[in-house]
Amino acid sequence: MYFVMVGCIGQPLKRLAGSLAGTSNPIQSASQRFEAMGGGLLPLPRITAMTTLTSKSSAVSNPATTIKIPHFVADERGKYRARTALTEAQIIKAAQVLLSNHICRREPLTSPNQTRAWLQMQYMDLEHEVFACLFLDSQHCVIAHEVLFRGTIDGASVYPREVVKRALQVNAAALMFIHNHPSGALYPSKADRIITDSLKQALSLIDVRTLDHFIVSKMGVYSFAEHGFI
Numbered sequence: 401m402y403f404v405m406v407g408c409i410g411q412p413l414k415r416l417a418g419s420l421a422g423t424s425n426p427i428q429s430a431s432q433r434f435e436a437m438g439g440g441l442l443p444l445p446r447i448t449a450m451t452t453l454t455s456k457s458s459a460v461s462n463p464a465t466t467i468k469i470p471h472f473v474a475d476e477r478g479k480y481r482a483r484t485a486l487t488e489a490q491i492i493k494a495a496q497v498l499l500s501n502h503i504c505r506r507e508p509l510t511s512p513n514q515t516r517a518w519l520q521m522q523y524m525d526l527e528h529e530v531f532a533c534l535f536l537d538s539q540h541c542v543i544a545h546e547v548l549f550r551g552t553i554d555g556a557s558v559y560p561r562e563v564v565k566r567a568l569q570v571n572a573a574a575l576m577f578i579h580n581h582p583s584g585a586l587y588p589s590k591a592d593r594i595i596t597d598s599l600k601q602a603l604s605l606i607d608v609r610t611l612d613h614f615i616v617s618k619m620g621v622y623s624f625a626e627h628g629f630i
Contacts, residue, residue, distance in 0.1 A: 523580040529556040535572035560602040577613040
């Protein structure tokens with residue numbers, strides 16, 4: 401599952417507030433006009449849920465922010481309970497959604513273990529190589545997560561020009577690279593190190609920092625930064 405963060409709705413709300421002056425029923429008018437401007441909730445992906453998981457997000461203090469998942473109910477403490485018995489695949493899928501919510505909610509990435517777990521669940525079972533980027537702002541909050549290149553079972557072509565162009569488009573201040581090894585090998589090849597250096601040099605020309613490059617396989621997650629390659 402790949403996703404891109406969507407923008408805020410601040411400007412539509414400002415236009416809405418300005419149009420309500422003098423209305424006899426501002427609540428009803430707000431509802432009608434917001435719907436007319438295309439407002440409303442974005443539909444969540446249709447997935448099934450796990451037996452019991454706890455969200456450590458702000459949902460604990462604000463139940464309205466809990467993630468709505470089919471076959472899942474959440475209480476006021478932010479704890480989820482499955483309505484029916486679930487398969488292992490359903491539990492894993494639900495965990496992916498919850499981890500994605502934690503990673504991509506415009507908060508700083510502060511948990512290396514949570515990030516590793518999310519990356520491995522996203523990429524370890526792919527049968528072909530992909531190269532993805534986490535685009536971050538100056539506070540290391542996630543702006544977007546995108547797969548930029550797709551390859552074959554044993555390789556993927558990566559073009560630094562396209563990475564630089566996309567970093568400028570989303571106004572990123574820093575990047576993390578991710579690619580998977582379907583073979584299960586966990587350590588970087590010589591080609592992996594070369595392309596990482598090329599990307600780092602290209603991004604430095606536009607003042608975008610390279611924070612890490614992760615290799616994901618069924619054996620685990622390898623960090624270039626932890627091994628001194630960044």
